[in-house]
Amino acid sequence: MLGSLTSLAGYLLVLFVITVWMCVKIWRRSPLLAIGAFFLWPLSLIALFLYWGDEDSDIRVPFALSLVVSILIGVMAMRAVDKGIDEMAWMLSDEDIAQIRLEDPKLADQLEEARRRLDAEYDEYDDGEYDDSDAIDPPPRSGSSSARQPSATPAPAAVETEVDPVQAEIQHRLELAQAVHLLSWRFGIVDLAPAAAKLRLPQDFRFVPRNHALRVARLRGTPLDNDVIGWVVHRQVDLARDDAWYVQMRYVPLETRLRAPTLARLDKAEISTEISHHAGRIAQALQGDRRRRAEAATWDPETGIATWQWPADEQESAHRDHIAALPVGNGLLEFSVPAVHQVHAELGERAARLMAARTTVTAP
Amino acid sequence: MLLRTVLLLAAPLLFALPAQAATADDEAWIARYIASGQAPGLTPSSAQVREITFAQLGEHVGRRVRFVLNDGRSRHGIVESVGGGQVQVRAQFGSGFFLYGLSRSDIRSIQLD
Numbered sequence: 001m002l003g004s005l006t007s008l009a010g011y012l013l014v015l016f017v018i019t020v021w022m023c024v025k026i027w028r029r030s031p032l033l034a035i036g037a038f039f040l041w042p043l044s045l046i047a048l049f050l051y052w053g054d055e056d057s058d059i060r061v062p063f064a065l066s067l068v069v070s071i072l073i074g075v076m077a078m079r080a081v082d083k084g085i086d087e088m089a090w091m092l093s094d095e096d097i098a099q100i101r102l103e104d105p106k107l108a109d110q111l112e113e114a115r116r117r118l119d120a121e122y123d124e125y126d127d128g129e130y131d132d133s134d135a136i137d138p139p140p141r142s143g144s145s146s147a148r149q150p151s152a153t154p155a156p157a158a159v160e161t162e163v164d165p166v167q168a169e170i171q172h173r174l175e176l177a178q179a180v181h182l183l184s185w186r187f188g189i190v191d192l193a194p195a196a197a198k199l200r201l202p203q204d205f206r207f208v209p210r211n212h213a214l215r216v217a218r219l220r221g222t223p224l225d226n227d228v229i230g231w232v233v234h235r236q237v238d239l240a241r242d243d244a245w246y247v248q249m250r251y252v253p254l255e256t257r258l259r260a261p262t263l264a265r266l267d268k269a270e271i272s273t274e275i276s277h278h279a280g281r282i283a284q285a286l287q288g289d290r291r292r293r294a295e296a297a298t299w300d301p302e303t304g305i306a307t308w309q310w311p312a313d314e315q316e317s318a319h320r321d322h323i324a325a326l327p328v329g330n331g332l333l334e335f336s337v338p339a340v341h342q343v344h345a346e347l348g349e350r351a352a353r354l355m356a357a358r359t360t361v362t363a364p
Numbered sequence: 365m366l367l368r369t370v371l372l373l374a375a376p377l378l379f380a381l382p383a384q385a386a387t388a389d390d391e392a393w394i395a396r397y398i399a400s401g402q403a404p405g406l407t408p409s410s411a412q413v414r415e416i417t418f419a420q421l422g423e424h425v426g427r428r429v430r431f432v433l434n435d436g437r438s439r440h441g442i443v444e445s446v447g448g449g450q451v452q453v454r455a456q457f458g459s460g461f462f463l464y465g466l467s468r469s470d471i472r473s474i475q476l477d
Contacts (some may be wrong), residue, residue, distance in 0.1 A: 169439075169455070204398075221456050225460050236398055237405040242456045243428040243442050244405035302447050303386075313461075317454075318426065318444065339461075341442060343426030347397055354390040 008076045015069045022047075022062040029057040041066075077253035082114075087182060089114035176219040177240040183208050183216060191196075192229050195251040195328045202354060204235050220244075221339065227251055232355055245337055245347065247355045252286055253331035263301055275299045282306040282325050286334050295320070305356045307349065312339040322348030324356035333359060366386055404428065404442075408477065415475050418468050421446045429453075430477040440477060 019038060026047045027034035037044040044063060051057035081265045089111045101108035185206040201207060208216075209230040217224045217240055232247040233239060239246065258281060261274045276297055283294035283306070297308035305326050312319035322337040322345070335355045340348035370431055397403045401412055404427075416424065431439045431453070441453035441464075449468045454461055 173440075202394075204395070221461060234394070234398060234405075236407075237403075239405075241405050241407070242426065242440065242454070242461075245403075319454075321409045341404070341426035347394065347403060350390040350393055354387060354394065357387040357390070 005285065007036065008073065008080060011069055011073045011076060015066060015073065017063050018066045018069060019279045022059045022066065025057045025059050026051070029054070033346065085110050086114045086118060089118060098145065111152045133349075139311070172219070173240065179219055180240045183239070184212055188232075190232075192251065192328075192333065192359065194253075195229070195331065195333050196360050197326075197333060197361050199232070199249075199355060199359045204357060205232050206235055207232050215244060224248075225250065243341075245340055245351065246342070247351050248336045248338060250334050250336070250357070251328070251331055252334060253329075254285055255330075257330050258282060258285060258327060258332070260301070275301070279306040279308055282327075282332060283308050283310075283323070286323070286325060286332055294323075303357060305353060307353055307356075309345075309349075318342045320345060320348065322352045324352035326356045326359055326361075328359075328361050329363060413475055413477065415473055418446075418451070418471060418474065421451055421474065423474060428477050430475045431466055431471050432473045432475075433466075434472050436472075439466070 019041075022044055023034040023038045024070065026037055026044070030047070031049055033043060033047055033050075037047055044059065044066075047057070048059055048063050051059065085107075097108050097111050100111065106157060185208055187201060187206055190201060190207045192199055207230055210224055210228050213228075213231050214224060220239070227250045229249040232249065233244075234246075237244050237246065258278075261278050263271050263274060266274060276299075279297035279299040280294055282299070283297055287294075292310045294308040294310060299306040303326075307322075307323055307324045309320040309322055311317070312321050318341055319339045320342065322340055324335040326333045326335075333356070335352045337348040337352045348356070377384075398406065401408065421429070421443055425445065426442065428440065428442050431441075431451075433439065437465075439455070441454065441455035444452040444454045444463060446452070450464050450465045451468075451471075452463055454463050
C-alpha cells in the first residue's frame with residue numbers, strides 16, 4: 001500500500017514537471033492561457049490546436065506525455081485503492097465490517113468480496129502446496145490456537161517432490177513477514193473489554209488487538225478463538241519467527257464465580273493442598289472441552305493469580321503453554337504464552353504472570 | 365489514635381508491596397533475558413549469528429537454527445532433539461507445526477539464528 005502511494009507520488013511529480021514545461025511553452029504566446037492551462041487542464045487543448053506546428057509554442061510532446069502519465073496515475077490510484085481494500089479486509093473483524101455497512105454498504109460489500117477472494121487464495125495455497133508431498137507431511141489443520149497437532153515424520157530433504165516444500169516455506173515466511181509488518185500497535189494502558197479490566201503495559205511491550213492479529217495468527221498456525229482479546233508482544237520479538245513468544249489474553253465468563261479458599265486456621269500442609277486445588281479448579285474452568293493436565297499449578301492468595309503449564313500439543317514434546325489467570329467479575333482473564341520450549345520455561349512463566357499482575361480490575 | 369490510623373493506612377501497602385516487587389522482578393528478569401540474547405523470537409544482529417557444528421547441536425535444543433543443506437537450500441526451525449546422526453526440527457507452517465528430520469550427511473552448515 002505504502003509502495004503504491006510512493007509510486008503515485010512519483011508519477012504526480014512527473015506530471016507536475018510536464019505541466020510546467022507545457023505552460024512555459026504556452027506562456028511565450030499567451031501568459032493568460034498559460035496560467036489558465038496550469039490550473040485547468042482542458043485549456044491546454046485550446047493551446048494545442050492554436051499553436052499546432054508553432055516553432056516556440058507547440059505543446060504536442062508535453063501534451064502527449066501528460067496524457068500518458070495521467071492514465072498511469074489513474075491505473076495506479078485504482079490499484080492502490082484495491083490493495084487498500086484487500087488489506088482492510090484482512091484486518092477488520094466481522095463486527096467492524098457490519099459497522100461499516102451501516103454507513104457505507106457498498107464499501108462493506110467490497111470488503112466482504114475481497115475477504116472471500118483472499119480466503120480462497122489462501123486456502124488454495126495452504127492446501128495445494130503440500131499435496132502429494134512425500135518429503136514432509138502436510139501440516140494438520142486446527143480449529144483453535146490450543147489445538148496444534150504435529151506431524152512427526154522424519155523427512156529427508158533431498159527427496160524429489162512435485163511441489164518444492166522449501167519454496168512453499170519461503171513464500172509462507174514472506175507472507176507472514178508482510179502481515180507482521182502491517183500490524184498496528186497500542187501502547188500504555190489497554191482496555192481488556194469485555195473483561196472489566198485494564199492492563200498497564202510494561203516498558204518495551206506493546207499490544208495488538210484481536211482484529212489486527214487475525215491474519216498473523218492464521219499464518220502462524222494459531223488461529224484465534226472468538227474470546228481472545230489480543231496479544232502483548234515485546235518490541236524486540238519478531239512475530240514472523242517460529243520461536244516468537246507473546247502473551248495471548250482471553251476472557252472466559254463463568255456461570256458461577258470461583259470462590260477463593262479461606263486459608264486461615266489451616267496448617268502448612270493444608271494450605272499447600274488448598275492452593276493447589278484452587279489453581280487446579282481455575283485451570284479446569286479454562287480448559288473447555290480439552291483434557292489436559294495442568295502442571296505446576298499454584299495460586300497466590302495475595303494477588304489472586306493462578307499459574308500453571310499445559311502441554312502445548314498432544315504429543316510428548318518439550319513445549320508448554322504457560323498460563324496465568326486472574327478472576328475478573330464472574331469470569332477469568334487468561335494470560336497465555338503458548339508453545340514455549342522448556343529451555344525458556346521461566347520466560348513463559350514470568351511473562352504470563354507479569355501481565356496478570358499488571359492488570360487492574362475496574363469493576364467488581 | 366494516630367498510630368492506629370497510620371497502621372490502617374499502611375496495611376494495604378504491606379500487602380501491595382510484595383506483589384509490586386514480584387512484578388518488578390519479573391519485568392527486570394525478562395529485560396535481562398532479552399538483553400542477553402538468549403530469549404527466543406529475537407532477530408539476531410549479523411554479529412550474533414554464529415556457526416556451530418553438528419556435534420554442538422545438542423547444546424542448543426530449543427533454539428532456532430538455520431541449516432544450509434548440501435544442495436544449497438536452507439531450512440529454519442527449532443531444534444527438538446538430536447541423536448543417531450539425525451536432528452529433529454520443529455517448524456511452523458500453515459495451520460500448525462510439523463517435525464522433520466535432517467541427516468547429518470545432508471547438512472553443509474548450521475547457524476544459530
